[in-house]
Amino acid sequence: MTPILSAKNVNIYYGDKQAVRAVDLDVQRGTVNALIGPSGCGKTTFLRAINRMHDLTPGARVEGTILLDGQDVYGSGVDPVNMRRRVGMVFQKPNPFPTMSVFDNVVSGLKLAGIRDQKRLMEIAERSLRGAALWEEVKDRLKTPATGLSGGQQQRLCIARALAVEPEILLMDEPTSALDPASTAKIEDLMSDLKKVTTIVIVTHNMHQAARVSDTTSFFLNGDLVEHGVTDQIFTSPRDERTEAYVTGRFG
Amino acid sequence: MTTSVRTAAPAGRTLSPARRFQNMLMGGLILLATLLVVAPLILIFFYLIREGLGAINLDFFTKVPAPEGETGGGLANAILGSVQMLAMASVIGVLVGVSGGIFLSEYPRHPLMPTVRMISDVLAGIPAIVMGLVVYSLIVLQFGFSGFAGSMALGFLMMPIVVRTTEEVLKLVPQTVREAGLALGLPKWLVTLRIVLPAAAGGIVTGVMLALARVAGEAAPLLFTAFGNSAINLDPSKPMSALPLEIYRGATSAYDENQRLAKAGALLLITLIFLTSLLARRASRRK
Numbered sequence: 002m003t004p005i006l007s008a009k010n011v012n013i014y015y016g017d018k019q020a021v022r023a024v025d026l027d028v029q030r031g032t033v034n035a036l037i038g039p040s041g042c043g044k045t046t047f048l049r050a051i052n053r054m055h056d057l058t059p060g061a062r063v064e065g066t067i068l069l070d071g072q073d074v075y076g077s078g079v080d081p082v083n084m085r086r087r088v089g090m091v092f093q094k095p096n097p098f099p100t101m102s103v104f105d106n107v108v109s110g111l112k113l114a115g116i117r118d119q120k121r122l123m124e125i126a127e128r129s130l131r132g133a134a135l136w137e138e139v140k141d142r143l144k145t146p147a148t149g150l151s152g153g154q155q156q157r158l159c160i161a162r163a164l165a166v167e168p169e170i171l172l173m174d175e176p177t178s179a180l181d182p183a184s185t186a187k188i189e190d191l192m193s194d195l196k197k198v199t200t201i202v203i204v205t206h207n208m209h210q211a212a213r214v215s216d217t218t219s220f221f222l223n224g225d226l227v228e229h230g231v232t233d234q235i236f237t238s239p240r241d242e243r244t245e246a247y248v249t250g251r252f253g
Numbered sequence: 254m255t256t257s258v259r260t261a262a263p264a265g266r267t268l269s270p271a272r273r274f275q276n277m278l279m280g281g282l283i284l285l286a287t288l289l290v291v292a293p294l295i296l297i298f299f300y301l302i303r304e305g306l307g308a309i310n311l312d313f314f315t316k317v318p319a320p321e322g323e324t325g326g327g328l329a330n331a332i333l334g335s336v337q338m339l340a341m342a343s344v345i346g347v348l349v350g351v352s353g354g355i356f357l358s359e360y361p362r363h364p365l366m367p368t369v370r371m372i373s374d375v376l377a378g379i380p381a382i383v384m385g386l387v388v389y390s391l392i393v394l395q396f397g398f399s400g401f402a403g404s405m406a407l408g409f410l411m412m413p414i415v416v417r418t419t420e421e422v423l424k425l426v427p428q429t430v431r432e433a434g435l436a437l438g439l440p441k442w443l444v445t446l447r448i449v450l451p452a453a454a455g456g457i458v459t460g461v462m463l464a465l466a467r468v469a470g471e472a473a474p475l476l477f478t479a480f481g482n483s484a485i486n487l488d489p490s491k492p493m494s495a496l497p498l499e500i501y502r503g504a505t506s507a508y509d510e511n512q513r514l515a516k517a518g519a520l521l522l523i524t525l526i527f528l529t530s531l532l533a534r535r536a537s538r539r540k
Contacts, residue, residue: 054432083438085437098452109437
């Protein structure tokens with residue numbers, strides 16, 4: 002099967018400084034893929050290249066090829082706005098739209114793009130909130146401000162918001178780093194369900210989280226993709242000694 | 254105020270007498286400075302209430318000024334003129350000002366951005382009377398004195414204030430909120446207008462109200478634009494009166510009656526500005 006995401010020789014620079022070096026990485030459909038490594042190793046930089054978020058950063062430059070379902074994300078004539086519509090993203094800190102209700106947040110990607118059919122929006126909102134395991138908690142307060150939810154609920158709301166546009170791939174940038182253990186556990190449980198409808202690439206600082214939730218793991222160090230493989234193998238019999246040093250907690 | 258000065262010296266017994274004296278001296282000086290800051294406002298209010306409150310009655314709001322030397326009359330022409338011109342000025346000030354603020358905050362890498370920033374800053378420093386002169390030569394020389402010309406001068410004065418506050422409150426909206434919108438595949442203009450701008454709405458309203466309060470008391474830019482009108486005028490293409498204009502004319506008049514009216518007008522103006530500022534503070538606190 003062709004991979005949903007395929008990176009070939011990806012180099013990313015901030016000005017003169019190279020942050021990611023010659024990364025080759027394939028991600029299969031319906032899997033959870035963890036990017037691990039110490040701070041500043043380039044894992045978040047690589048993640049943000051997938052949906053062209055670096056277009057917004059002055060001085061950032063992406064070279065190489067990233068194919069999403071066979072289409073070059075950086076190909077000439079590709080509109081970054083259309084490309085981002087196919088890729089969902091969940092950020093480090095929950096970032097619901099502050100002036101919108103729970104409901105409006107979930108369907109914002111559709112509503113602001115011009116979809117007005119209330120019945121359809123309601124169906125999508127329910128499906129997305131169920132998908133993010135939040136429906137039971139918010140079904141009676143859909144019209145209340147999203148900022149009234151707890152941090153963990155807000156993050157699941159952000160997951161629901163990303164799911165509502167039915168992304169082909171969901172990028173998660175340390176989605177639980179600002180949450181308490183109970184909320185973290187809920188989101189980790191959720192991931193095995195999410196991979197039935199989409200593909201997940203998750204950046205995490207927490208090696209145990211990577212081991213718990215992911216099918217494959219990629220270990221980044223100083224901008225290099227040191228090792229990529231099935232999660233079990235990475236954590237139990239890493240081929241590279243640097244990977245072993247990191248997963249056994251000797252640095253980072 | 255006195256309590257804050259006292260609590261500034263906790264556990265007083267551990268301080269040496271010299272230090273305690275120094276602390277009291279400094280506390281006293283700060284209190285004095287604070288009173289000096291507040292004093293002018295209190296003096297203005299007391300003066301205007303003593304001199305002008307007596308002239309505020311039903312006639313004040315419903316009648317136009319009496320001819321010089323006669324008693325009675327009110328400032329209905331000026332009140333209505335100010336309301337109309339401030340409303341029209343807001344349209345100019347808000348439309349252009351908010352757009353400029355969005356441009357400066359959301360497109361910092363645009364090649365025109367430094368120029369717009371500089372023009373806005375220079376505009377903020379232009380004296381009100383010069384703004385009146387500009388509108389005089391641009392509009393009045395061709396179309397004559399009018400409420401519309403006065404509104405333009407006031408609107409130009411509001412613009413840089415609204416630009417600055419809009420830019421500042423937009424910058425307070427977290428970057429991750431913008432990123433979340435863009436990551437959903439929404440174009441930047443939609444993210445700005447439907448997500449970022451509403452998040453900053455409270456602050457923008459505050460900025461507009463403060464700008465309004467700032468220009469409501471301006472007489473200079475109206476002297477040769479709106480000119481003034483001793484009759485009630487609801488047609489913005491004709492000369493129009495305003496509270497600051499009537500205050501200026503009344504205060505320079507030789508007749509006690511006109512002076513009393515001017516002071517009553519000043520009292521009304523100050524009260525309105527005071528209330529606007531209070532409302533603006535409440536609007537910004539609610540956010």
